[in-house]
Each structure stands twice: as C-alpha cells, then as structure tokens.
Amino acid sequence: MRKITTQIAATTQTLMQTTRNSRRTGAWLILAELCFVMSVTTGFAQKDKSALSKWNDSVYEELTKAPAKASGRSNPMQSDPDAMEAGAKLFDQHCAECHGDMGQGGRKGPSLLSGQMQQASAGTLFWILTNGVVRRGMPVWSKLPEPQRWQLVTYVKSLTPAPKQQP
Numbered sequence: 001m002r003k004i005t006t007q008i009a010a011t012t013q014t015l016m017q018t019t020r021n022s023r024r025t026g027a028w029l030i031l032a033e034l035c036f037v038m039s040v041t042t043g044f045a046q047k048d049k050s051a052l053s054k055w056n057d058s059v060y061e062e063l064t065k066a067p068a069k070a071s072g073r074s075n076p077m078q079s080d081p082d083a084m085e086a087g088a089k090l091f092d093q094h095c096a097e098c099h100g101d102m103g104q105g106g107r108k109g110p111s112l113l114s115g116q117m118q119q120a121s122a123g124t125l126f127w128i129l130t131n132g133v134v135r136r137g138m139p140v141w142s143k144l145p146e147p148q149r150w151q152l153v154t155y156v157k158s159l160t161p162a163p164k165q166q167p
Helices: 002-020 024-065 083-094 115-119 122-131 146-158
Strands: none
Touching: 024 115, 024 122, 083 146, 122 146
C-alpha cells in the first residue's frame, strides 16, 4: 500500500510539473493514469479488507469444533488467585508472539479479545490449547502440563477489550 501511495505522489508531482510546462496533452494522460492508479488501489484495499474479515470470522469457527464433553469441562483453577498471574507469564512466553502482548491479535494469531473467544467455555479453550489448530499455525500444547494449560485459560478469560473512546 505504501508503494502505491508513493506512486500516486510521484504521478501527482509529474502532473504538476507538466501543467507548469503547458503540455496539456501530457497532463491529461498523467491525470488519467493517476485516476486509474487510485481506482485500482481502492479496489485492492476493498479486497484486502474483505479477505481480512473473512479470515477473522473463519478463525473462530474452530471453537465450534470442540466435542461436547470437552466443552463441558470446567476450569479447576478458576478460583485460584495465583492462576491468572501464572497464566499471564505463560502467555508472555508462549502466546504473545502470535496473539499480541495484550491478546489483541497479530500477524499470526487472531484476537483473544473477540466476543467469540470470550464467550467460549473454559473447556473449549482448553481443548483448543491441547489440540491446536495446526492448519492455521496454532501449535499443539498438549506437552504443556495440564495445570499450566488451565492457567492459560484463566488468563485468556480475564482479558477484556479496551473500552472504545468516544470522539
């Protein structure tokens, strides 16, 4: 996108120079090129935006694939006061690289602040951690001891989106 913006700026500068030199035909050609580049850029931006929202929506479909038995499990560490802090440390070590420092999502992993994620049961999140989503790049964490996986679930469930600021 930055490359296209640079192209538009260069084309605009050329247009201004051509207009100063009274080459009206050349100016009109450059103006037409500028319009074309802008329309193509707008089209790409719209395609990128729709692809991104499609990716975001489809990522959370994995939550629906957890078996009922797994989804029904409750978090044995939910009332442990140290579980959230321990989960935060584990998150920093294992999850932040993909999901962002605050769980906001990143280049590799989706946001953990989304409604779909926060509404998922603790058992579902534990199942996802245990089994991963390998085809989307989420590793299997079954080798992480079960108590640590529950600590991660406790931490993820504690995350809340930043309040939206009103203008």
